[in-house]
Amino acid sequence: MSTNCRCAMAGQVTNTGGGCMARRPAGSMGTGTSPRKDLTAALGFAWALAAAAGAHAFHDGGVASCERCHIMHDAVPGQVAYDGLHPLLLAASSTDLCLTCHGDGGVMGADPLRPPRELGAGNFVFLHEDDLDDGPDPQAPRRPGQAAGHSIVSPALGLTADSRWPRAPGGTFPSSSLGCTSCHDAHGNAGFRMLHGVGPVQEGVATFVYPAPLAVGLAVADPNAAESRQAHTAYVAGMTRWCANCHGYYHEGSTAAFTHPVDEVLDSGQRRRYDRYDGDADPNGGDAATSYLPEVPFEAGSATLDGTAGPGASGRLHCLTCHRAHASSAPAAGRWDFHVHRLADDGVASGSWPLPSPYPDPGQGQLCRKCHAQNHDQGQACLACHRRGDPGVLPLDP
Ligand code: HEC
Ligand code: HEC
Ligand code: HEC
Ligand code: HEC
Ligand code: HEC
Ligand code: HEC
Ligand code: HEC
Numbered sequence: 093m094s095t096n097c098r099c100a101m102a103g104q105v106t107n108t109g110g111g112c113m114a115r116r117p118a119g120s121m122g123t124g125t126s127p128r129k130d131l132t133a134a135l136g137f138a139w140a141l142a143a144a145a146g147a148h149a150f151h152d153g154g155v156a157s158c159e160r161c162h163i164m165h166d167a168v169p170g171q172v173a174y175d176g177l178h179p180l181l182l183a184a185s186s187t188d189l190c191l192t193c194h195g196d197g198g199v200m201g202a203d204p205l206r207p208p209r210e211l212g213a214g215n216f217v218f219l220h221e222d223d224l225d226d227g228p229d230p231q232a233p234r235r236p237g238q239a240a241g242h243s244i245v246s247p248a249l250g251l252t253a254d255s256r257w258p259r260a261p262g263g264t265f266p267s268s269s270l271g272c273t274s275c276h277d278a279h280g281n282a283g284f285r286m287l288h289g290v291g292p293v294q295e296g297v298a299t300f301v302y303p304a305p306l307a308v309g310l311a312v313a314d315p316n317a318a319e320s321r322q323a324h325t326a327y328v329a330g331m332t333r334w335c336a337n338c339h340g341y342y343h344e345g346s347t348a349a350f351t352h353p354v355d356e357v358l359d360s361g362q363r364r365r366y367d368r369y370d371g372d373a374d375p376n377g378g379d380a381a382t383s384y385l386p387e388v389p390f391e392a393g394s395a396t397l398d399g400t401a402g403p404g405a406s407g408r409l410h411c412l413t414c415h416r417a418h419a420s421s422a423p424a425a426g427r428w429d430f431h432v433h434r435l436a437d438d439g440v441a442s443g444s445w446p447l448p449s450p451y452p453d454p455g456q457g458q459l460c461r462k463c464h465a466q467n468h469d470q471g472q473a474c475l476a477c478h479r480r481g482d483p484g485v486l487p488l489d490p
Pocket of ligand 4: 187190191194198199210211212213214216242244270271272273274275276285287309312325412417418
């Protein structure tokens with residue numbers, strides 16, 4: 093729950109979680125290449141600008157009021173105070189600062205067994221889970237919450253770097269530096285969700301070579317917004333490349349135990365499968381006009397927030413077809429649990445929150461089948477066979 097957030101700011105409303113959120117239309121679309129001003133040089137001007145912007149939504153696609161995030165200099169009006177090297181923030185770290193407002197549910201809930209509504213990225217609250225392993229082997233070691241996705245480092249919440257990956261799998265980004273501003277621009281930009289575009293991030297921890305993705309998201313400030321078949325992020329283009337800033341084309345390389353294409357236009361057979369598949373109980377009864385599944389989203393030039401149609405000719409597989417961007421209640425931020433045979437097994441062994449299945453059928457299996465007609469799993473999760481490596485980590489047979 094947000095305690096430091098001062099809802100008195102003009103234009104803000106208290107949301108259902110008790111935190112404060114400003115009114116703002118849905119996330120905007122763009123390239124994310126922000127015209128990065130030299131902030132230090134432009135201080136006076138920027139301050140005046142920010143004061144003027146105070147009447148609108150908080151980030152408003154640009155730099156918000158400096159004093160909401162920075163300690164301001166006593167002597168020089170509008171100037172951010174420095175500790176010598178770094179600008180002083182109102183919290184112990186950049187991530188803790190973001191969570192003073194975004195710790196109110198949408199991004200970071202309070203209880204991993206009662207997560208708040210889904211907006212698209214998944215929720216970091218699952219990093220607090222003590223076990224996520226619902227595989228068939230009761231003897232399997234527990235998979236604690238750090239496996240739930242991006243292990244953001246937050247001193248205030250006691251969240252530490254992922255001990256399993258010192259660096260981003262497939263890349264070099266150091267896990268000890270991972271926080272909100274690794275991916276989002278603290279000073280905002282007009283791109284999708286203020287994601288970093290090409291250039292240095294976190295004062296040079298890494299340099300992104302691929303631009304921010306094109307997409308449109310649900311309105312963060314709308315307390316009624318929640319992901320559904322009729323309301324979901326519209327992924328347009330470039331997500332895989334953006335993830336590749338830190339991961340390369342993971343799964344296509346040799347370091348991943350699960351190999352799979354990550355950025356590929358679906359062929360006509362795969363598109364037809366996606367359209368017709370309506371769950372294992374009705375694998376051929378679906379219809380192209382209503383086949384979109386937010387649990388298995390594709391990218392498309394024609395994507396819209398309320399689109400329900402299946403992939404057209406531009407429908408494309410991307411990283412977020414299978415993963416959430418923040419975290420989920422399944423290992424590796426899975427949109428569904430990759431390690432169970434039936435989705436109904438999710439949460440049973442571990443006691444973690446079961447990800448909602450899009451299909452009511454208790455026999456419903458892996459959502460890979462939205463694109464793959466293969467029905468040869470012999471009662472096991474797809475990964476039991478389609479993954480290299482230690483069968484002790486992913487047991488083959490119950
Ligand atoms: C939403 C919170 C937020 C707002 C609003 C904000 N900053 Fe920042 N600022 C940060 C964070 C966090 C960092 C640390 C950079 C990082 O983690 O990547 C930072 C870093 C900086 C730096 C160091 C250089 C750099 O660009 O990283 C300067 C200078 C700065 N801010 C000035 C300003 C000024 C001037 C304003 C108002 C016009 C402002 N900031 C508004 C959060 C904010
Ligand atoms: C003072 C409160 C406050 C702080 C601090 C804050 N935010 Fe926000 N944030 C908001 C509000 C309110 C919204 C919804 C309105 C808007 O988009 O401006 C929002 C929206 C967002 C969005 C969605 C934008 C979109 O395009 O839909 C992102 C991403 C985001 N914040 C990231 C961050 C990050 C990263 C930090 C830390 C550097 C941060 N915020 C700090 C209040 C805050
Ligand atoms: C700024 C760098 C950065 C970007 C951008 C990034 N990641 Fe990561 N990712 C990391 C790091 C570092 C780790 C290893 C530490 C951890 O697991 O939190 C990681 C871990 C992961 C994991 C494994 C999580 C686990 O606990 O096993 C998945 C899955 C993942 N990333 C997917 C993605 C996807 C999908 C995208 C694009 C939406 C993406 N990443 C973008 C840095 C990044
Ligand atoms: C590894 C990169 C990464 C990190 C780290 C990260 N985000 Fe995000 N965030 C994304 C992406 C990508 C999206 C868009 C996801 C989508 O719509 O599928 C997103 C979406 C959002 C949204 C829109 C609402 C939603 O749930 O979709 C907000 C707000 C936000 N992030 C804030 C934060 C804050 C605050 C932090 C730190 C606590 C953070 N993010 C850390 C990549 C990241
Ligand atoms: C077709 C679905 C699918 C797509 C697309 C996909 N992943 Fe994965 N990803 C998986 C599965 C399944 C696992 C779990 C593998 C395992 O348990 O061995 C996984 C695991 C991971 C992990 C954790 C490390 C590991 O090997 O377990 C990372 C990091 C990751 N994916 C990143 C990415 C990135 C980055 C992209 C896009 C470049 C991407 N994934 C695209 C299905 C996918
Ligand atoms: C959005 C559709 C989509 C989803 C969802 C999907 N795949 Fe795929 N899969 C593809 C495409 C596209 C190919 C490439 C096929 C080709 O080139 O003929 C592929 C190829 C494969 C292959 C052959 C790999 C190879 O190297 O030849 C396997 C095995 C596979 N997928 C398993 C899975 C599993 C397991 C999952 C779930 C974790 C999954 N797929 C989810 C679209 C998808
Ligand atoms: C019991 C082991 C097993 C399980 C479980 C399993 N598969 Fe397979 N799968 C195989 C074998 C063996 C092949 C043939 C591999 C080859 O020819 O290279 C195969 C081939 C495939 C291919 C490639 C077909 C082609 O023509 O290239 C796809 C796609 C595929 N499986 C998807 C899946 C999906 C999706 C699941 C889960 C619903 C799954 N499999 C579960 C063993 C399995």
